[in-house]
Amino acid sequence: MIKEIIMPKNGMDMFEGVLVKWLKNEGDPVEYEEPIFMVETDKITMESESPAKGVLLKKLYEDGTTLPVFTVIGYIGDPGDKIPDNTETAIEKDEKNEKQEINKSDIIKNDAAVSSQGGKIPATPYARELAKEYNIDLGIVTPSGKHGEVRGDDVKKAVSSSTPLARAVISAEGKAVLEFTGSGTGGKILKNDVLQQPEKTKKVPEITHDSHDEVVNIPLSGMRKVIAKRMISSSNNVPAVTQCVRADVTEMLALREKINDGVEKQDKISVNDLIVAAVGKALANNERFRMTFNEDHFELHSAIDIGVAVSIDGGLIVPVVRDVNKKNISLISREIKDLAKRARNNMLSADECGNARISVTNLGMYGVYSFTPIINEPEAAIVGVCAVEDVPAVENGVLVNRKKIMLCITFDHRILNGSEVCEFANEVKFYLENPCKLLI
Amino acid sequence: MREITYAEAVREAMSEEMRRDENVFFMGEDIGVYCGAFGVSKGMVQEFGEKRVIDTPISETAFVGAGIGAAVTGMRPIVELMFSDFMAVCYDQIINQAAKMHFMFAGKVKVPMVIRTAAGGGTGAAAQHSQSLEQMYTHVPGLKVVVPSTPYDAKGLLKSAIRDDNCVMFLEQKKLYRTKGEVPEEDYVIPLGKADIKREGKDVSVITYGRMVQMSLDVAEKLEKEGVSVEVLDLRTLSPLDTDAIIKTAKKTGKVVVVHESVKFAGFGGEVVSTIMESDAFFTLDAPVKRVGALYCPVPFNPTLEAAVFPSADRIETAIREVL
CATH class of the missing domain: 2.40.50.100 (RNA polymerase II/Efflux pump adaptor protein, barrel-sandwich hybrid domain)
Known part of the structure; x- marks a missing residue:
């Protein structure tokens, strides 16, 4: 069979x-x-x-x-x-699907040599013959000839990089094939590439080589493409506000030291593990942080699932710790370590990413004092963790050294208001400043 | 295969034909004991005697006219003009008599004559001894025009010309007389009107003839190292013209450079280009057709200026790059 x-x-x-x-x-x-x-x-x-x-x-x-x-x-x-x-290859499928549309379409010009953009296009006789053969509007072909004329290879390039229907639409819009980026197999420009992304179209820049700056094109990996797409979407679609709150973690660091005393290195818990646990508790108590925005309604989720951003070679990935509220700190710590390790080795399964309610991203190890993280859609918020700092404080009239940490919380203002975020932030702060509450 | 010079190939063709056919004879200025200005007829008067290798007075009109008369009576004369430039002296005989007689006498008369002559420049012989005047003859119906580029072609084409029943202008390239090439010892002919692809290529066609063939081949070899594949078509015969070969190569590459040593303005290249334009090869052209020819200028004596007037490998290369 x-x-x-x-x-x-x-x-x-x-x-x-x-x-x-x-x-x-x-x-x-x-x-x-x-x-x-x-x-x-x-x-x-x-x-x-x-x-x-x-x-x-x-x-x-x-x-x-x-x-x-x-x-x-x-x-x-x-x-x-x-x-x-x-x-049939996917390319053939692309073209077959569009061919059916072409029969219904009346935008294909019969006289390929005359551009939709008016006037006669300078082209070699060979280019004109090819244009006729492929039924392509010479006006959409980017010329390479020394006198600005379209040559045979230019037509071939335009034909091989786009589908007939895409060309018809490009022609109708008075644009050139090379202005578009293709999403079809082998980078072919499909009709939808032309219809859906008129704003995103851009001329392929000519690479100039001046004496001190050499430009090299580095293709995007699948992950980089997704990061780019998500970041743009989040940046464009989410009305994001960042609020910062400072927590005193002197007690928490002391507790952590006690917990880690005599423990094997791989089993030691980190500041981040404690923060994830604190965020988990606050998330359980603040249901608006578990909402997602869906046009005319909010969706309220019950699961306390937290994404933990892991920087990996060639990008960033956010595996998710599920049901944080049902796990103790050492279990959370073990899970985060395991997820991060497998993320770095490209061994995560698909269901271990996505569908979190909030993410925690930590730049503390780099000494960052404050930053404005971007929300991982469709989550309601993201918690940016900064470095632990030595801060002087007055205690009973005496100057003492306290350890403080900044948490920068970016939230979706469609779901959350500033005051709601303050309540959440203060709750996280409470758990960090009263770490024994984290243990129960 | 043995190698002989272009001049020796011409002599071999004449000698073989004179041995084969007693109606063939040879006349011209200083061709006997002196062996001709370029030594082409060395030893011929000794072999064939003064009745078949005839030194003439310095009067082109007289001995070309004598050749026509002999041809009309059934002989097959080979007439040598020392320099092709001197044909201007006897235009009436060539253009009004040799080319027309067959037609004027309703086909009752033939003029099976070959006018051999040393054409072209590059030898420092100045304005009156360096011209390439083939386009003057290709314009006259009734004349055949041959310009061989190699010793092999020279022998095969001259034998065909001698056996042809028309008046054939056989324009030898004086700069090529000393060049060597493989030439079979046995009898062979190359039909008139057949061009020859001297090098196969796919990116661009150089259509040329005569002295420019080797120059074009050298450029093709140089460009091959850059990955540019140049086809070199040697026309060999300008009239009748192998239009099929021209159209075929133009269609094959879509990019054409026509190269000749004669003055570019109103030169034979215009005919080659028109042949392409009037055919369906036009639709395969992917660049304007370029011509490379001599500057519109009498050929200077000064060697530096002379070199500047004639096409060079550099100019051919530049033209090829312009159409690529």
Whole structure:
């Protein structure tokens, strides 16, 4: 029985994945649920398992190909099974889907040589012939000729980097193909790239080489792309306010020292672990912090799930400690250590990320005094933890040294008001300043 | 295969044809004991005698006219003009008589004559001894025009010219007389009207003939190292012209440079370019067609100035880069 191997969809917001590496060769026997290839999603790299027992009959794509989810990437079956002929590539699918629309579309011009932008476009005879053949408006082709004329290769480039329908729309809008960034297979510009992102379109800058500044293009990894997308979305969509509160952690540090005394290094608890525990308690008591904003209503969540930002090579990842309120500090500490370690080794599973109510991000180890973290949507807030500082204080008329820490809380002002955040902040502060309350 | 010079190849073609056909004879200025101004006819008077290798007076009109008369009566004369520039002296004989007679006498008369001559510059021979005047003859219906670029082509084309029943202008390149190349000892002919791809390429076509062929090949070799693949088409015969070969190479690469040693203005290159423009090769052109030719200027005696007037490898390379 022949079975399709597909690019899995490992999360609601996963639209494409990278086939990082096949773990089996064509002809290799595979067991049911045996890992057969590595897939990189927006968030993580993980193994993907075989849908059946049999032989890997066919790989349709090479290592390193980025593919839309649910694309058939290979076949498993018994030796001698016939592989279906209609192994159309995703590119062909893109074009086929759009072709059906084209038949309905009347925006394709018959006279390709005359641009929608008016006037005659300077082009070589060869470029004109190609434009006619591909039914492409010469006005949307970026010329490379010495006299500003469109040449044959320019047309070929425009054709290979976009679908026919996308070109028709570009033509109708009076723009050039190279102004758009493609999201289709192999970077092809699809109709939606043109329709959805008119503001984001930009001319590909010419790389200039002056004497002291050499510019090198570094492609975005899947993770960097997602970080960029999320940050822009959060920055644009969330009315964010940051409030800072200072807590005296002298007692807490003393308690931590007692707890860690004589404990193996890997079992020692950190300041961050204690802060996560304190935030967990405050989160349980302040239900507005467990809300998400959904157009005409708030969604109130019950679970006390906290994201912990982990800086990793090439990006940032936020694994989640679930049910913090039901765990003691040493368990929280162990979980955070385990999640961070696996995050750094790219070993997290998809359900270990996302769907937290609040995140904790800690720059204290870098001596940061204050910062304004960006909310990890759709969470209501994020707690930025700063460095512990020595602060002079007067106690019974005597000058003493106290240890203080700044917490910078950015919140979604659609969900929370400043006073509500103050209540939350003061509660976190209370637990940090009265750490024995954290233990019960 | 043995290598001989361009001059030796020409002599071999004449000698072989004279041995093969007793109607073939040879006349011109100082071609006998003196062996011609470039030594082409060395030993020929000794082999064939003064009746078949005839030294003429210095009167181009007289001996070209005599050649036409002999041809009309059934002989196959080879007439040598010492320098192609001197043809201007006998234009009436060539243009009004040799080229027209067959037609004026309703096909009852043929003029199977070859006018061999040393053409082109690069030898420091100044304005009256350095011209390339092929475009003067290609414009006259009734004449065939051949410009060989290698010893091999020279022998094969000259034998075809001698056997041809029309008046053939055979324009040897004086700068090439000493160049060597492989030439078979046996009898062979190269048909007139057939161009030759001297180098296959895919990025750009250089269409040329005569002395510029080797220069173009040198440029092609240089550009190959940069990854530019240059096709070099040697026309060999300008009339009749191998238009199929021109159109084919233009379609293949879409980028064409036409190179000739004669003056670019109103030169033969214009005909080559028009051949492309009038054909469906036009639609495959991906750059304006370029011509490289001599400057519009009488050829200077001063060697530095002479070099500046004629096309050079540098100018060919520049033109190729402009169309790439």
